[in-house]
Amino acid sequence: MNIPSWPQAGEREAELLHMVLESPQWGGFHPFVAEFEQSFAAYQNALYGISAFNGTVTLELALTALGIGPGDEVIVPAISFISSATAISRTGAIPVFVDIEPWSFNIDPNCVRQAVSPKTRAIMAVHFGGTMCDIDSLAAICREYDLSLLEDAAHAHGSEWNGKRAGSFGIAGSFSFQNGKVLSAGEGGILVTSDTDFAGHARSIANHGRIPGQSFYEHYRLGTNFRITGFQAAVLLAQLERLPEQIHHRERNVTLLKNLSAGTPGIVWQTQPSAVTRNSWYLLLGRLRNTQVTRDEFSDRLRAAGVPCAPFYPHVLYRNPLYSGRSCRVTPCPVAEASIQDAFWLPHRLLLADEETIRQTAGLISNALNKIREEPKAPLEATSAVR
Ligand SMILES: Cc1ncc(COP(=O)(O)O)c(C=O)c1O
Numbered sequence: 001m002n003i004p005s006w007p008q009a010g011e012r013e014a015e016l017l018h019m020v021l022e023s024p025q026w027g028g029f030h031p032f033v034a035e036f037e038q039s040f041a042a043y044q045n046a047l048y049g050i051s052a053f054n055g056t057v058t059l060e061l062a063l064t065a066l067g068i069g070p071g072d073e074v075i076v077p078a079i080s081f082i083s084s085a086t087a088i089s090r091t092g093a094i095p096v097f098v099d100i101e102p103w104s105f106n107i108d109p110n111c112v113r114q115a116v117s118p119k120t121r122a123i124m125a126v127h128f129g130g131t132m133c134d135i136d137s138l139a140a141i142c143r144e145y146d147l148s149l150l151e152d153a154a155h156a157h158g159s160e161w162n163g164k165r166a167g168s169f170g171i172a173g174s175f176s177f178q179n180g181k182v183l184s185a186g187e188g189g190i191l192v193t194s195d196t197d198f199a200g201h202a203r204s205i206a207n208h209g210r211i212p213g214q215s216f217y218e219h220y221r222l223g224t225n226f227r228i229t230g231f232q233a234a235v236l237l238a239q240l241e242r243l244p245e246q247i248h249h250r251e252r253n254v255t256l257l258k259n260l261s262a263g264t265p266g267i268v269w270q271t272q273p274s275a276v277t278r279n280s281w282y283l284l285l286g287r288l289r290n291t292q293v294t295r296d297e298f299s300d301r302l303r304a305a306g307v308p309c310a311p312f313y314p315h316v317l318y319r320n321p322l323y324s325g326r327s328c329r330v331t332p333c334p335v336a337e338a339s340i341q342d343a344f345w346l347p348h349r350l351l352l353a354d355e356e357t358i359r360q361t362a363g364l365i366s367n368a369l370n371k372i373r374e375e376p377k378a379p380l381e382a383t384s385a386v387r
Pocket of ligand 1: 054055056057080081083084126152154155175176177178187188189
């Protein structure tokens with residue numbers, strides 16, 4: 001097995017890092033920061049980019065810039081990383097947890113519609129694993145009830161819905177550049193938006209309440225310092241050059257792996273709506289079906305064979321200890337609860353492997369299911385033989 005490590009870097013990162021190192025500006029005012037913001041926003045089909053030191057604070061920044069706070073509700077899927085919910089709670093607003101669709105792992109628009117209340121201000125659409133949500137339906141609900149659509153696109157760099165990229169549908173899209181993400185600087189995040197007023201407001205909050213063209217020491221809003229460094233921007237510029245080819249590579253490998261495992265009963269891969277024209281393939285997600293193998297046995301066996309397989313999250317968001325003592329609203333989430341039991345994911349670095357490794361992986365997946373099925377129930381057999 002030849003599975004690439006992650007993150008990856010080459011001479012381009014070193015070259016750009018060196019340029020920052022030799023400059024008199026290592027901080028957020030290095031020209032690379034603005035260059036990256038513009039390049040990444042354009043890549044995601046948006047006009048403006050506001051970078052920040054991670055993809056959790058970018059969610060908090062977006063909600064704050066929208067004026068969301070105490071007394072408000074924001075609808076969020078029950079399956080996501082904790083930041084999607086805590087960003088809402090940290091503004092003082094209430095997260096309203098709703099179910100996901102059966103096979104897409106993404107927020108279910110029908111559940112969203114049923115959860116809307118007079119207090120609802122926004123919907124947080126998480127493009128889970130890189131597969132885009134049914135963004136048309138979510139946008140229609142937002143129009144109908146006058147809500148803001150915020151995309152948590154932490155997994156969805158380069159993902160598309162009918163040829164339009166993640167983050168360009170809602171008022172803003174939030175991305176993460178944390179160590180494991182498909183575009184990484186170790187840590188980092190960005191908000192992209194095409195709304196000029198929102199962009200100005202968010203940027204001002206992220207930069208101590210300053211306004212462009214005004215004195216450095218004049219502060220017009222309650223802001224703070226969310227800036228990334230020139231070093232992060234240097235790495236991100238270099239990583240962005242490689243991203244399109246890496247996405248193609250993962251696309252090819254996902255197709256190959258799915259074709260090779262088509263004859264292996266027991267796995268249902270995350271569905272890809274026909275409107276998904278491109279996927280970052282941050283995660284290749286699946287659920288086990290009609291097999292005696294438990295998900296934990298399956299993922300343990302794959303890991304033991306050298307395939308990096310994760311047994312999904314240990315619980316839905318509202319079952320975190322945090323939310324037993326904190327205000328939230330929970331709507332019925334049977335699909336999310338069931339997926340906790342039987343879902344798994346394969347990370348994007350596996351999907352960057354060579355063809356031979358993908359063929360081996362398909363064989364190991366089949367073995368991990370078959371081997372357990374064929375295992376005799378030894379202790380019972382032995383006992384009856386002695387009798
Ligand atoms: C769906 C989702 N949203 C937000 C975040 C937060 O990003 P960061 O780790 O950059 O704060 C993550 C991070 O893994 C994530 O998976």
